[in-house]
Amino acid sequence: MICFDKLKKAFNNLLDKIKGESKPEEEKKEETKQTAPTLQIEEAKSPRLEETQTQQKQEITNPPEGVQIAEKEEKKNIITTEEKKSRFSFFDFIKYKTIKEEDIQDILEELRYQLLESDVSYEVTEKILDDLKNAIIGKKVTRSEDLEELVTNSLKKSIEEILTKNQRIDLIEEIRKRNKKPYVIVFFGVNGVGKTTTIAKVAYLLKKNKISCIISASDTFRAAAQEQLAYHASKLEIPIVKGKYGADPASVAFDAINSAKSRNIDVVLIDTAGRMHVDEDLVSELKRIVKIAKPDLRILVLDSLAGNDALEQAKYFENNVGYDAVILTKVDADAKGGVILSLAYELNKPVIYLGVGQDYDSLIPFDAEWFIKRLFSS
Ligand SMILES: Nc1nc2c(ncn2[C@@H]2O[C@H](COP(=O)(O)OP(=O)(O)OP(=O)(O)O)[C@@H](O)[C@H]2O)c(=O)[nH]1
Ligand SMILES: [Mg+2]
Numbered sequence: 239m240i241c242f243d244k245l246k247k248a249f250n251n252l253l254d255k256i257k258g259e260s261k262p263e264e265e266k267k268e269e270t271k272q273t274a275p276t277l278q279i280e281e282a283k284s285p286r287l288e289e290t291q292t293q294q295k296q297e298i299t300n301p302p303e304g305v306q307i308a309e310k311e312e313k314k315n316i317i318t319t320e321e322k323k324s325r326f327s328f329f330d331f332i333k334y335k336t337i338k339e340e341d342i343q344d345i346l347e348e349l350r351y352q353l354l355e356s357d358v359s360y361e362v363t364e365k366i367l368d369d370l371k372n373a374i375i376g377k378k379v380t381r382s383e384d385l386e387e388l389v390t391n392s393l394k395k396s397i398e399e400i401l402t403k404n405q406r407i408d409l410i411e412e413i414r415k416r417n418k419k420p421y422v423i424v425f426f427g428v429n430g431v432g433k434t435t436t437i438a439k440v441a442y443l444l445k446k447n448k449i450s451c452i453i454s455a456s457d458t459f460r461a462a463a464q465e466q467l468a469y470h471a472s473k474l475e476i477p478i479v480k481g482k483y484g485a486d487p488a489s490v491a492f493d494a495i496n497s498a499k500s501r502n503i504d505v506v507l508i509d510t511a512g513r514m515h516v517d518e519d520l521v522s523e524l525k526r527i528v529k530i531a532k533p534d535l536r537i538l539v540l541d542s543l544a545g546n547d548a549l550e551q552a553k554y555f556e557n558n559v560g561y562d563a564v565i566l567t568k569v570d571a572d573a574k575g576g577v578i579l580s581l582a583y584e585l586n587k588p589v590i591y592l593g594v595g596q597d598y599d600s601l602i603p604f605d606a607e608w609f610i611k612r613l614f615s616s
Contacts, residue, residue, distance in 0.1 A: 241575070242356075242569075242575020242576075242612070243573050243574075243575070244352075244356040244357075244573055244575060245353070245356040245574060245576050245613065246575065246612075246613055247352070248352035248353050248356055249393055249613065249614070251348070251349075251352065252345060252349050252389065252393075253386060253389060256328050256329055256345075257329065257386060329379075329385055332379070332385075333379060333380060334378065336376060336377070336378050337374050337375055337376065337377050339371065339375055342370075342374065342375070346367050346370065349367065349370075350363055353366065353576060356575055356576035357546060357574040357575070357576035357577045358576030358579050358580060359546060359549060359576075359579075359580035359583075359584055361583070362400060362579050362580050362583045365396060365400065366397075366400075369395065369399075370389065370393070370396070372392075373389070373391070373392035374389065374392070390614070393614075394610055397606075397609070398610060400579050400582055401578075401579070401609060401610075402606050403582060404582065404585070404587060404588040404589075405588060406588055406604070407563055407588050408603070409440075409535075409590060410447050410449070413444075413504065413505060414449075416534060418534065419498075419502070419504060420452075420498035420503055420505055421506070421535075422495060422505075422506045422531055422533040423508065423534065423536075423537060424508040424524075424528065424531060424533040424535075424536050425508065425509060425510060425539055425565075426510045426524050426536070426538060426539065426555070426559070426561075427538055427539035427540060427541075427551070427555075428513060428514075428515065428551055429514050430512060430541070431512065431540060431541040431544075432539055432541060432567035433509060433510065433512060433539045434466055434509055435567070435593070436537075436539055436565050436567060436593055436601070437467070437507050437509050438467075438474065438598060439599075439601040440507060440591075440601065441453060441470070441474050441476050441507060442474055442599065443601060444504075444505055445474060445476065450502075450503045451476060451504060452476065452477045452478065452479065452494055452501070452505075452507070453467060453476060453477070453494070453507050454478075454494030454507065455467045455468070455478055455479065455480045455481060455490060455509055456488070456490045456494075456508050456509055456510050456527060457487070457512075458481045458483055458484055458485045458490065458511070459487075459511030459513075460512075463509070464480045464481070467480075467509055477503070479493050479497055481493075487523060487527055488527045488529070488530040488531065489530075491508045491530060491531040492531065494506050494508065495531060508527065508531060508533070516551060521559060535562050535563065536560065536562045536563075537561065537562070537563050537565055537590075538552060538555050538561040538563070538564050540565070540581065541568050542566050542567065542571075542572040542577050542578070543568050543571060544577075545574065545577055546577070548577055548581065549581060549585075552564065552581065556587075561587060562587060563587055563588050564581060564587055564588070564589045564590065565589070565592075565601075566578065566589055566592050566593065566604075567592075567593035568593060569593060569594050570593075570594040570595045570600070575613075578592075578609065588604070590603065591603055591604060
């Protein structure tokens with residue numbers, strides 16, 4: 239299940255506001271409560287029709303108490319609804335006039351707040367708002383549908399530009415195209431982001447595409463890391479080269495590459511250790527692995543639940559180790575969603591896959607169209 243509800247809500251709120259249909263749930267309930275007594279009194283009024291003409295005349299000049307209350311309640315309801323409408327209908331406010339920047343300041347401010355709250359970085363938020371300003375300032379709209387279309391198209395276009403800023407990499411195509419044996423991929427990232435699980439998912443994907451692979455268990459740092467990987471390898475029926483606890487991770491990778499060469503295996507997947515924080519030990523270990531294994535692809539694994547910290551981690555790895563592509567994990571558990579936009583726009587490297595669960599097939603290619611569709615579906 240992928241949600242990114244918060245980001246979705248930020249855009250939906252804006253569109254609702256434009257249509258003038260946005261009322262907080264409590265207010266909607268409040269309105270229903272206020273309408274109910276009026277309806278009951280309306281029902282009580284019907285027997286009156288069967289009464290005598292004189293009685294009716296008397297009632298017209300001096301209506302009974304219940305009806306007086308009903309009329310008062312009705313008036314009260316009309317005023318309240320009107321007040322609420324004028325408070326929420328942005329379209330009513332700007333229709334037939336040329337939209338100026340000050341007219342949209344409030345709704346943009348609210349959108350800015352909601353985007354930042356959804357883990358969208360400052361730079362990306364500003365881009366979305368600037369695009370929106372350019373799309374609607376100076377326009378004159380006579381129908382709320384036209385305004386809604388202008389805003390929706392602007393949001394979709396911004397997001398498409400953000401998500402397609404970097405060239406996509408199709409991993410399977412890349413491996414086949416390169417025609418190099420073995421094609422070596424190293425995975426790294428901080429502690430617990432999902433490196434080992436992602437390697438198992440990639441191994442499964444390769445197997446499905448009839449590309450053979452071997453796993454290098456180069457995480458010799460964490461106790462039980464070898465067993466975790468060996469479990470996946472055995473389930474997927476894929477060979478693995480293990481190292482002893484505390485052994486040199488680069489040597490394990492070297493052995494795995496040699497094993498792949500002698501067994502004519504297509505791809506080597508190298509798992510590495512994570513650390514609690516990005517630190518010098520991790521960096522020097524990774525540099526050594528990269529130097530010895532000479533990978534064709536260096537994949538940085540990032541956890542979407544880390545929010546803007548994922549962006550910081552990526553910048554750190556870029557400056558200290560270097561990488562070619564990102565896999566973003568735990569997207570299924572990310573209720574915000576903005577980090578996808580931030581990474582796609584602010585990194586100069588492509589996000590190639592999203593991890594969307596704990597099963598082997600929970601790895602989906604990153605696709606702008608898919609993301610936009612989910613974001614704007616009802
Ligand atoms: N919901 C969800 N959980 C995930 C995903 N990817 C990994 N996990 C879980 O995240 C936890 C950590 O995953 P690992 O693969 O062990 O992470 P790691 O980066 O190898 O961790 P270290 O080796 O300790 O640095 C596990 O419980 C995984 O099941 C994902 O896409 N979605
Ligand atoms: Mg691991």
